[in-house]
Amino acid sequence: MPRVVLPLVTGLLLLAAWWIASAAGAFPPGTVPSPPTVALAFREELANGRLVADTFASLYRVAWGYLVAVVLAVPLGLVVGRHARTRAALLPWINFFRSLSPIAWIPFAIIWFGIGDPPAIFIIFIATLFQIALAAAGAAASVPSVYYRVAEDLGLGGAAVAFRVTLPAIMPQLVTALRVAIGVAWMVVVAAEMIAVQSGLGYLIVDARNGLRMDLVVCGMITIGAIGIGLDALFARLARIPSVRWGFER
Amino acid sequence: MMLELHGVGFDYGPLRVIDAIDLRVERGELVVCVGPSGCGKSTLLALLAGHLRPTRGKIERNGSSRTIYQDGGLYPWLTVRENIALGAARDTKKVGEWLELTRLTEFADHYPHQLSGGMRQRVELSRALAAETDLLLMDEPFSALDYQTRNRMRKELVATLAERPRTVVFVTHDIEEAVQIGDRVIVLSPRPATVRRELALPAGRYRQPAAPGVAEAEQTITEELGL
Numbered sequence: 168m169p170r171v172v173l174p175l176v177t178g179l180l181l182l183a184a185w186w187i188a189s190a191a192g193a194f195p196p197g198t199v200p201s202p203p204t205v206a207l208a209f210r211e212e213l214a215n216g217r218l219v220a221d222t223f224a225s226l227y228r229v230a231w232g233y234l235v236a237v238v239l240a241v242p243l244g245l246v247v248g249r250h251a252r253t254r255a256a257l258l259p260w261i262n263f264f265r266s267l268s269p270i271a272w273i274p275f276a277i278i279w280f281g282i283g284d285p286p287a288i289f290i291i292f293i294a295t296l297f298q299i300a301l302a303a304a305g306a307a308a309s310v311p312s313v314y315y316r317v318a319e320d321l322g323l324g325g326a327a328v329a330f331r332v333t334l335p336a337i338m339p340q341l342v343t344a345l346r347v348a349i350g351v352a353w354m355v356v357v358a359a360e361m362i363a364v365q366s367g368l369g370y371l372i373v374d375a376r377n378g379l380r381m382d383l384v385v386c387g388m389i390t391i392g393a394i395g396i397g398l399d400a401l402f403a404r405l406a407r408i409p410s411v412r413w414g415f416e417r
Numbered sequence: 418m419m420l421e422l423h424g425v426g427f428d429y430g431p432l433r434v435i436d437a438i439d440l441r442v443e444r445g446e447l448v449v450c451v452g453p454s455g456c457g458k459s460t461l462l463a464l465l466a467g468h469l470r471p472t473r474g475k476i477e478r479n480g481s482s483r484t485i486y487q488d489g490g491l492y493p494w495l496t497v498r499e500n501i502a503l504g505a506a507r508d509t510k511k512v513g514e515w516l517e518l519t520r521l522t523e524f525a526d527h528y529p530h531q532l533s534g535g536m537r538q539r540v541e542l543s544r545a546l547a548a549e550t551d552l553l554l555m556d557e558p559f560s561a562l563d564y565q566t567r568n569r570m571r572k573e574l575v576a577t578l579a580e581r582p583r584t585v586v587f588v589t590h591d592i593e594e595a596v597q598i599g600d601r602v603i604v605l606s607p608r609p610a611t612v613r614r615e616l617a618l619p620a621g622r623y624r625q626p627a628a629p630g631v632a633e634a635e636q637t638i639t640e641e642l643g644l
Contacts, residue, residue, distance in 0.1 A: 313489055316463070316486075316490075317490055319466075319467075319468060320482065320548075321503055335495075336492075336494065338494065409528065410494040410495070411494070412528075416530055
């Protein structure tokens with residue numbers, strides 16, 4: 168119960184503080200909209216269907232960029248984690264690219280993919296790929312050797328070891344990494360949608376800023392934050408899967 | 418003959434861990450290797466299991482083996498039933514038999530981290546024995562357990578082996594354990610491990626401390642280890 172009530176209470180307190188400050192004229196005109204103005208903006212955006220359409224557009228891009236990154240990063244991480252030579256050859260470069268801000272890729276994204284969804288999806292992909300690969304590699308490298316000796320005794324080899332030993336053994340750490348990465352993907356979507364697209368929550372904010380509609384900017388920000396909490400809660404549930412939970416309960 | 422070692426040696430880089438070990442283990446025997454901490458007992462088992470190749474000498478082994486580890490050999494993402502099924506080639510009837518034999522039926526759907534140390538070792542034992550391999554290699558399997566559980570596990574091991582005989586090489590640093598359950602004790606020297614002494618024990622496993630020959634055997638091993 169406190170897990171639901173306490174955040175609601177703090178949220179209401181923040182809302183009250185914002186409302187009182189607005190009503191007292193604490194913010195210069197046009198800088199911070201008041202809660203009722205934002206509520207009206209929400210109603211307007213929901214009524215014209217734009218908020219829902221932008222939300223789905225953003226989720227679509229995040230889903231593709233993130234999924235492609237997971238599909239490539241996990242096997243890459245497993246190979247890098249399990250083979251010393253591959254690790255020596257690739258790990259510094261994975262770290263190199265992980266350190267680059269996804270925003271630095273924007274010029275390439277536009278030149279390579281033009282306009283529309285692909286450049287935004289690429290930015291989300293690049294923001295999560297190296298992060299997940301690095302986490303998977305670290306987890307794979309630390310799998311206890313006794314698991315492999317048991318696998319050898321049981322006659323498991325090659326792909327069976329990867330799928331029945333390494334992958335399940337790293338799942339708790341991987342689930343945590345995936346949870347962090349979906350947060351990053353969602354955060355990056357705003358930056359990704361500031362380029363070459365005309366839909367999505369990021370675009371909604373940029374477009375509202377251009378029109379000096381700060382109420383719409385806040386409306387977009389609240390939607391992004393709320394969906395971020397939802398995605399995090401969804402990924403937190405992965406840790407409750409019985410074959411993953413062991414990593415969080417030991 | 419189940420297992421024979423001819424002048425087996427093993428080096429980790431420049432470090433000589435095992436040196437010129439000659440050993441013969443007969444089918445159905447329970448041979449216990451005792452030695453000081455860090456003398457190379459686990460390396461010896463890894464050589465017997467085929468997980469490591471000897472640097473020198475030769476190992477002849479008839480049949481396959483399973484190793485039981487001190488702790489952590491179970492797959493934590495699998496339930497008790499699934500862990501045993503891995504050993505039993507997914508033969509559900511056999512899995513059921515082993516769950517019953519080791520009194521784990523009501524914990525079949527538990528995960529290893531939900532079990533006590535003793536129960537985890539019973540699952541390890543079931544998984545290893547369910548495979549019906551000829552050779553069981555046990556690497557200090559009970560050393561992480563408390564005194565009472567350790568004693569109970571030794572008794573259970575002896576009882577299980579009476580019902581389903583196997584050849585066992587059991588490594589421990591516990592002299593009392595070695596004399597209690599072994600048919601024969603091999604005393605290893607400090608690293609590099611060599612066979613310092615072989616000691617045949619009186620017939621019958623799970624010996625009480627007051628049983629004939631037990632105190633003398635313990636005394637001899639203690640002296641050989643320089644304790």
